[in-house]
Amino acid sequence: MLSNKVAPRCGTIIQRANRHSNHPIAFQKRSIGGSSGARVAVASRSLGSQRAALLLSVTICAGGLYASGYPPALHAEEIPTPAELQFEKKRKNTSTKEENRDQISSQHLQVKRSWENPGVYAWGSNTGRVVAPESDEVNIKTPRRIPYFDGKIIRDLKLDRNFAAAITENGDLLQWGIGYSPDCKEPTSTLKGRDLVKLAISKDRIIALSSKGTVYSISASKADQELEPKPKESSWIPFWSSQSQIGYRTMNPDNLVWGEKVSDISSGLEHCLLLTSKGRLFSAASGSEDYPTKGQLGVPGLTWISRPSGRYDQPHHISTLQGFDIAKIATGDYHSLAVDTQGRVFSFGDNSVGQLGFEYNSESSTIDAPSLVPIDRLYKGTNLLPRVTGVFAGGVNTFFTVDATRVAGQSEEAPPLDLGRITADTWACGQGIYGTLGNGRWTHVQGIPSKMKALSGLFEYDEAAQTVIPIRLSSLSIGSTHASAVMNNVTNVNATSKSSSNDTNWGADVLWWGGNEHYQLGTGRRNNVSQPVYIQPLDLAADREKGRREEHRFQITPRKTVKIGGRNMG
Numbered sequence: 001m002l003s004n005k006v007a008p009r010c011g012t013i014i015q016r017a018n019r020h021s022n023h024p025i026a027f028q029k030r031s032i033g034g035s036s037g038a039r040v041a042v043a044s045r046s047l048g049s050q051r052a053a054l055l056l057s058v059t060i061c062a063g064g065l066y067a068s069g070y071p072p073a074l075h076a077e078e079i080p081t082p083a084e085l086q087f088e089k090k091r092k093n094t095s096t097k098e099e100n101r102d103q104i105s106s107q108h109l110q111v112k113r114s115w116e117n118p119g120v121y122a123w124g125s126n127t128g129r130v131v132a133p134e135s136d137e138v139n140i141k142t143p144r145r146i147p148y149f150d151g152k153i154i155r156d157l158k159l160d161r162n163f164a165a166a167i168t169e170n171g172d173l174l175q176w177g178i179g180y181s182p183d184c185k186e187p188t189s190t191l192k193g194r195d196l197v198k199l200a201i202s203k204d205r206i207i208a209l210s211s212k213g214t215v216y217s218i219s220a221s222k223a224d225q226e227l228e229p230k231p232k233e234s235s236w237i238p239f240w241s242s243q244s245q246i247g248y249r250t251m252n253p254d255n256l257v258w259g260e261k262v263s264d265i266s267s268g269l270e271h272c273l274l275l276t277s278k279g280r281l282f283s284a285a286s287g288s289e290d291y292p293t294k295g296q297l298g299v300p301g302l303t304w305i306s307r308p309s310g311r312y313d314q315p316h317h318i319s320t321l322q323g324f325d326i327a328k329i330a331t332g333d334y335h336s337l338a339v340d341t342q343g344r345v346f347s348f349g350d351n352s353v354g355q356l357g358f359e360y361n362s363e364s365s366t367i368d369a370p371s372l373v374p375i376d377r378l379y380k381g382t383n384l385l386p387r388v389t390g391v392f393a394g395g396v397n398t399f400f401t402v403d404a405t406r407v408a409g410q411s412e413e414a415p416p417l418d419l420g421r422i423t424a425d426t427w428a429c430g431q432g433i434y435g436t437l438g439n440g441r442w443t444h445v446q447g448i449p450s451k452m453k454a455l456s457g458l459f460e461y462d463e464a465a466q467t468v469i470p471i472r473l474s475s476l477s478i479g480s481t482h483a484s485a486v487m488n489n490v491t492n493v494n495a496t497s498k499s500s501s502n503d504t505n506w507g508a509d510v511l512w513w514g515g516n517e518h519y520q521l522g523t524g525r526r527n528n529v530s531q532p533v534y535i536q537p538l539d540l541a542a543d544r545e546k547g548r549r550e551e552h553r554f555q556i557t558p559r560k561t562v563k564i565g566g567r568n569m570g
Contacts (some may be wrong), residue, residue, distance in 0.1 A: 119151065216253050275329050472488040
């Protein structure tokens, strides 16, 4: 078989070679070993022919290796071009101190613009025409001013997806959104003359606190306001009264002692907490659709059937906390928290995702009595003594701010150099699937509080006190899936015409994190964020006017009395 396959092909080659060569070719019989004893004719070339064949073989082999990509092509290294030095551009010449401050500091410009043109920026979901009342856009991707508030000062503001409420400079209530009226295109004044100072919202009602301590419950719907009983109101004219223009109810606790009044309010979807000036805590139903059933009222055994006779939304004293001087309160959708003056925190209500600060219990996902959260365990073995300074909640999440003081350990012979030093930490618990915990993880259930490292252990140098101080949180605002924090860093709003041209104003840092499905973080993108991030200044046009193209962060201007339109406001 071997001779049948090889001999004809060899003959073809020989014949071609013979035709193209003038030299005779001699034939020699050589044996190729095999069991069949077959023989194959092999040409014995002359010297010239051997050289030609060798050259042809080398060429064919080289072509085959090149086609197979081996060895790889070799290139000479390019000589790197010399680095080109770029110097900072010379700053534009300015004629006044104020122009120079605007030029060198984006923060100074932000403070200045907030004084010159106060207003309200909003962004996120606009399906209820809350963020942009005049627009039918579904989502507002970047911060946008609500034109109605241009040049106006407000005391408080609360936003729901379908309705919103605000308190004017004079203490009147404003409402807007589809939940208020489908035809509403701008904020509308509703409850007037009550000198309101604070707002809280439930699923379908607005809870408002006046400067005198009166608590009002107003429907979020204009149609319901017209159907509810309209109380009679006293007038400045003696023995004269008139009927209110809208229906509302009051929610004042009974049995208040002399000089005691409601000083703070907070509301979930179905319940609210009322804190008095004497440190006593009351709870009540704040919605009109469902009665609280998850223990968030803090009264064991209290249900719709077992409730006392009278109005369904009457306040109930949380007697379990009797003897504790409550200083701060917070509520999520279905849970409640309270902090006393000693820095102890109590929680009660729904714990389905660990939002009370306890591990989830499959046998019972609710706690109907105030329970002490073991914050001390978070600092076990650290020689730090914790004290809760603030509590914030929203949706199914809870946040604690803690001052941890360095104390001497039992095994330490000499007093530590940092004895008495305070470290400010922030802890979070609850649901983290949207990144709302702010700890860089996407945890479904977080019962034991997790430290937010981005907002913990921060320090700065205070030039006025000439010492290093901890950077605490000023406030936290928690939505259903996202959150924001205002830092209590050192600020300056005292730059005057008499101070240096390089003396600038700056405000407090603000950070955002969590769910971003409706662009509610203000980053301009739609991805969720599991760690606090900065956003750009709200008034980008002002920065561009000064020729700035680099990134700057948004800052909040601290409270200060300034003159706006000839009036002192602050």
